[in-house]
Amino acid sequence: MRAVVLAGGEGRRLRPATLTVPKPLMPVDGVPILHIILRQLRNAGFTHVTLSLGYRAHMIEDSFGGTHWEGLQLDFRLETEPLGTAGPLALLDPFEDATLVMNADLLTDIDFADMWACHKKSGAAATIALAPQSIDIAHGVVRIDQDSQVVDFREKPRMDFLVSGGIYVLEPGLLRFLPPAGRHDMPTLLETARAAGERIEGYVFDGEWCDIGTPEQLERAARAFRADRARYLGTDEPVSGHPVSDRPVSDRPVSENPVRKEAVGR
Template sequence: MKAVVLAGGEGRRLRPATFTVPKPLIEVDGTPILHLILRQLQSAGFTQVTLSLGYRAQLIEASFDGPHWAGLDLRFSLEHEPLGTAGPLGLLAPLEDSTLVMNADLLTDIDFADLFRRHKKSEAAATIALVPRHVDLAHGVVELDGENRVAGFREKPRMSFLASSGIYVLEPSVLRLLPRRTRYDMPALLKDAAARGERVEGHVLDAAWHDIGTPEQLAAADAALRADRARYLGAFEQHGPGGGTNSAEEAVRG
């Protein structure tokens, strides 16, 4: 199985930390988030992973210079200018099979292999991994009818919705819609695919999911990983990638 991890962003909301360290190398409980993601993908059976890089690409490449990544076909693609959340895929050689695509700023325990299998079984052209989210509003919500009369009132309600996790499985037919070297975002790509008759599905997953895009979100992810590393790293807490006795801590940190 193949995957692409989009790791080219500047991480502006995490400044000043990202002035020197690119966001994919920001540590969560002492481990760079991108290293965590690659260990999860490797554990799920992905054998080839392409990292789409931009900001401080050399630092990210250098972080993978070590024996702990043996057995993983790790490739690098460089965008010389920001191309959005889908545009970098247009720089890759044409893909020949289903490919998992995800952002590099996520801490999650989503079962990537199961998501991939569900996508293949559905025969969809694109699958979006969705996570339920809830927001408790601090204010009362008033509803009016067509004549401005109060029709309803809810005191500090909880609003629920399905959020895109930033994790997708895409077929080559979808990726062929991408223009070359043009900024393009994933929602636009999926909307274009659906407009052309391609089947775009969403799979709702009951999983932990943390975006580390802001200091507050990073702190929440750090606490979650510290509380239960085995939940996110599974077998790597007990064994290294080759099934030996190295701990995940040693394998991931190098």
């Protein structure tokens, strides 16, 4: 079981904190969010994780101390320019089997193994994790017909909807819709595939999900993790974070591995 974690963003909404520490290493109750994610993937049965890096890439690679970390085989790829949420996949070797792809700024208790199993059973080209969300509207919502007649009026309703959780399982064949280079986002890739007749499955999970894109969201995630670490890591053992270097960004390559630029699935 293989996963790709997209960890190249700058985290601008978290500035000034991310001026010295990249967003994937932002501590959630003392533990870098990326380290939490990788432990979850390992616990779910994943053995090989590729990290797509960009901003302060050397700090992220250094935090793992090599290509083997807590039972996982790691490899690193460097984005030399922002490539969006799907473009980095073109830097990788072609997928040999279904691969889980996810963002590096999420705290969630999703069952990765169950999502993987459901995807494989469905026969879909891709599966998207969907998180139920709701918003309380502070005003009355009015609907009119083509003659401007009011046909519905709801006072301060609660609206329920599903949001993409930033977690996907992709079959190798789906990536033929990916451009060979340049910025490309996952919604565009999946919509292109869907319009071409590919089956895109939704995996709805009713659990904890939040990104850490703002200071408020980061604090919410820290409170949730602090309250029940076992919910996220499956253990009551204390988890300590790894030290993160605050030295200036260097120009050295992210690893000894060359950056590959061939398109996936071509």
